[in-house]
Amino acid sequence: MKIPRRTFLLAVMFLCSLGALGVTQNAVILGQAASLQPIIIDNSDSDSNFGGNFTQVNSVRGFRGNLAYIHSSVGGQGFAKWTFGDESGLQQDMLYDVLITYKPFRQNVRDAKFTIFGGVMGQVGPIVVDQTRMDVTMRAENFDWLRIGTVSTSFTHRQIEVQVEAGAMGTTLADAVMFRPNIPEPVCGNGRQEGDEQCDDGNTVNIDACSSACQSARCGDWLLQQGEQCDDGNQNNADACSNSCRVAHCGDAIVQAGEECDDGNREMNDDCTNQCRTVASVVCGNSICEANERNSDIQCGTGMCRNPKYCPADCAVCGNFIREGMEQCDDGNQIDTDACSNACQSARCGDEVVQQGEQCDDGNASNSDSCRNDCTRPSRSGHNSANALDVNADGRISVKDYNVIENHLDTAGSGTAPAGPPYLDTNNDGFVSPIDSLLIINWLNAHATCGDGNTTSPEQCDDGNTAIGDGCSEICRQEPSPARPYCGNGTVDPDEQCDDGNGKHGDGCSPLCKTEVCGDNIVNNRGTEECDTGGRVGTVGQSMPRVSCNTQCSYDFCGDGVAQEYNLEQCDDGNRMAGDGCDNMCHTEHAAAPELSIRTTVPATLISGTNVEYLFQVTNNGSEDQENVTLVSYFFEGDNAYNRIASPLSFISARLGNGDFLSCAYVADQKFIRCTVPIVEAGNTRSIVLSLGVPANEYCGRTLKNQADLSVSGYPDSLASVQGQTNVRCESAACRTPMLTQSVWQNKPHALDVNGDSFVTASDLLAIDNRINNTPMSYLPLPLPKPASEASVDTDGNGYFTNRDRLLFINYINAGCMQ
Incomplete structure (x- = not known):
């Protein structure tokens, strides 16, 4: 199946x-x-x-x-x-x-x-x-x-x-x-019918058989298509544009506003007149010759309706087989192209009706357009169509190119003149004479064409071009009023870089009609991009080996044949097979991995604007010395260690536990501090101390997590990892007092650096009160010896607590911070 x-x-x-x-x-x-x-x-x-x-x-x-x-x-x-x-x-x-x-x-x-x-x-x-x-x-x-x-x-x-x-x-x-x-999203305009598209002709023309939204053209879609006289976009058959997209008129079999009937013809003598009025509304005696009425010349207007006597001019009825009034003829039919028109006028050239024997009839007196005054069309130029001239240089031969050139000379003189402008020496004798008389007439087959600038039937308009969207379509039909430009109309308007007619991301044109490019954080799924992380290197997922998106919007991954340092690859031989010197994690293969472990000590609280030290202890649990042990330390928030924060604590310096200098550096593009320990001897522990600066008034009230990973050259990263976290608190400079080393006794206005951060702050608040049975000493009768208890301090060592044992340690700091 x-x-x-x-x-x-x-x-x-x-x-x-x-x-x-x-x-x-x-x-x-x-x-x-x-x-x-x-x-x-x-x-x-x-x-x-x-x-x-x-x-x-x-x-x-x-x-x-x-x-x-x-x-x-x-x-x-x-x-x-x-x-x-x-x-x-x-x-x-x-x-x-x-x-x-x-x-x-x-x-x-x-x-x-x-x-x-x-x-x-x-x-x-x-x-x-x-x-x-x-x-x-x-x-x-x-x-x-x-x-x-x-x-x-x-x-x-x-x-x-x-x-x-x-x-x-x-x-x-x-x-x-x-x-x-792996199936791409349907794309309208690619020439392939996909998804819910009804058609796809590969263009964005909105008035052909397939719209710019890839829907089949139909009457009622607001678009004036070929063969339509109008399109008002509705299904109201009784308005000015019918449901078949024809202009409403008497005789279209649709009863419109102002019509009493419409039987689909223009017959005068049936039940619905050619003015779309019912016979029942015809009134005999109203002095109006109406359907089936024939007034006599004697009784016309008297209410006596007789037939078929002569009817005066004001009662003439065209189409009754009787020539009456101003009628030139009356053949009793509704054929407009025979010898008698539907207006009962004799057919003639110039009546705008093409009759039998006429090639055209434009109803005007111009003999230089596409229809002559004798209702014939101009012939082609003298010999063949190749002699037609494109006079106006628009690339087309049209009625506007009609031209007559005559060679005139002054015959009043000798009858000859030197050849030269404005005369032509047609017989090449060096002189212009009567035998050089030249008449060049540029004719063309003057069948009207859409785009010639002349509106001729059946054209509704002709603006001299075949562009769309300018009010007159490419087939010379009236277009709806141009819509206000907007992103998504399928037409690239001013200030738009593209417009594909939809509001989707990832198809090359954004919903803002801007061309999608690598680095915009949107994956163009037309095949030009595999990924897009906004112009920066980004890791995809949390697994190892890492799959990353590079700045060219393609994937870098283990097995692509290129060792990427930012992907923590040590090698890449183009496959994911182990046993060939480069394992399936893209790390150099060795016989056995080093046995390393790491511990960390981090401050419980970070005070903004201070310096702190982070301690890492690296232990070699193996039997061989390990050289060039690399420690990578970075900060993050939340549960995902890969969401690194760029340098929340500034790197100041680093040293080994014995005070020796340690080579460390902050790698900005990877957001971590990298240190290299020259050697960790077998069975020994090396301490690494990082001095870091806490920025003032940043990350206030937030929890920063630190992770440190160990690796050795030639082996996979993260041989050992450790995490620690600390809270950040922001305090003003007035709440910090330099550390004092002198011991503090009763009533001495000194302060102790209790938490060891080199400053005295509210977190250093200290008060030790000597009590007996949890009762303040000042309320005891003296002398009153009592056995020393957990809540009291026997300072003189006599086994009892007395007034001589009175002791009070108070750590004084800026009173404004003691709250």
């Missing part, structure tokens, strides 16, 4: 790397949906589809339903594989984007491998997902989909395999894989 254009969500179970588990499953379609609706394939809620040695011990909420996790009871590395063939609905000759989302189970999970096999584009992956930084409390539906590649199916390659393989540490939990058909 073929189901075109589907989205396939395939829920994928996770495995335990602690057990030898090999499971192969065939996907099952749970339900068949309508076209373009997703098919959900999810067999993760039951253990009946799994085999091998495993135990189902829990359920975790996944992308869809409960996602069970598996714990194997034997050693080895496990994997699960799902095969998607014909029964899954994958179509032949289709392009699919493959996306993943996952949910971690334990914080030490790393290197979960997602591998796509099959398709004519070959293997995609493995994509190795490092879950060590993921928040285990988050649900899978909170994660974004990460595109890991694109596969294509064919008649012989419709089977796609998705394999999830547990990593080297802990338990791996995968959530879902999506196969999304």
Whole structure:
């Protein structure tokens, strides 16, 4: 069964790397949906589809339903594989984007491998997902989909395999894989009928058979098309423009305002007159010759209606076979092109009706237009049409090119004159004489053409061009009043860079009618851009290895053959295979990874405008010295460490714990501080101290998190990571007093730097009050010995608290800050 254009969500179970588990499953379609609706394939809620040695011990909420996790009871590395063939609905000759989302189970999970096999584009992956930084409390539906590649199916390659393989540490939990058909959005104007388009003729002309919105032209669409006399855009058949887009008139079989009837003809002697009045309304004796009335010359106007006597002029009726009044003829018919017109006048040249024997009849007295005064059309020029001259240089031969050139000479003299302007020496004898008389007449076949500047029937207008949108269309029909220019009308108006007639992003023309370019943070899905992060390098998703969008709006990823430092790639050999010197994370392969760990000590509170120190302790737990150990430290807010903040604390200096200088620098485009420790000996710990400046009055009341990652040249990054967080508090300069080192006793106006930030602030408030049984000492009768208690201090060491033990420590600071 073929189901075109589907989205396939395939829920994928996770495995335990602690057990030898090999499971192969065939996907099952749970339900068949309508076209373009997703098919959900999810067999993760039951253990009946799994085999091998495993135990189902829990359920975790996944992308869809409960996602069970598996714990194997034997050693080895496990994997699960799902095969998607014909029964899954994958179509032949289709392009699919493959996306993943996952949910971690334990914080030490790393290197979960997602591998796509099959398709004519070959293997995609493995994509190795490092879950060590993921928040285990988050649900899978909170994660974004990460595109890991694109596969294509064919008649012989419709089977796609998705394999999830547990990593080297802990338990791996995968959530879902999506196969999304890679089908572009319909684009009106590309010459291909797509989506809900009724037509697509590849242009933006709005008055042809296919509109600029790719809808078929029809009567009632407000657009005056060929063959239409009018188009008022409504379905009111009784107004000035009918539902067939014809101008309303008596005789069109539609009763309009002011008409009593309309039988579709102009006959005078039937039940509806040629003035569209009913016979019942005809009144005999009203001195008006009406339908079927024939007044005598004697009784005309007396109320006596007789027939068929002669009728005076004021009672003449054209079409009654009787020539009356001012009638020149009356042949009793409604044929306007015979010898007697419908106005009972004899046909003649100049009456604007083309009669038999006439080539044309424009009703005027001009003999130099497209119709002569004898109602014949001008012939072509002297010999053939090639002799017609484009006199006005408009690129066309039209009636405006009519021209007569005569060669005149002064015959009053000798009859000859030297050849030269304004005369022509036609016989080439060097003189102009009567035999040189020349008459050049430029004729043309004067059939009127649209665009010649002359309005001739059946034209409604002719403005001398065939442009649209200027009131007269390219077929010389009246256009509706030009609409006020606006973005989205399909026409590029002034101040617009483009106008594709829609309000969509990503098709090359923005909803503001600006051309979409790389760097505008909008992905142009016409194929010119793969991604767009607003002109900056941006990481896509949270997985490793990283997929990034570069400043040329294309993807950089491990396996593209170029080692990208900002993607933390150490190598890139153009594939995602391990064992060839460059692993599937694009890191240089070595026999064993260094065993490093890191701890951090960060201030609990950051005071704006002060300097602070961050301490990192790097320990080499291995048996070999490690050289060039790199520490990368950066700040972020929230739960996503990849959303780095650009230098919230300014870098001042760095040193090792023994005071030695340490090479560190702030890398602005990556938003981190990078330090390189020359060597960390086996079994030893190196301390790294970063001096940072807290900006004044910034990040007030916010929580800043710091993460530090360790790497060694030639090995993957993040061999070890550590996080710490601190709160930022803003205080004025008046609340800071330089630190004093002298001890403080009763009534001494000195201050102690309690929290060790080199300044005395409200956070250093200190008061130690010596009490007995929690009662203030000043209210005790003296002397009154009492046993020393937890709430009192025996200062003289006699085992009792007396007035001699009185002690009060008070830390004094600026009183305005003590609140």
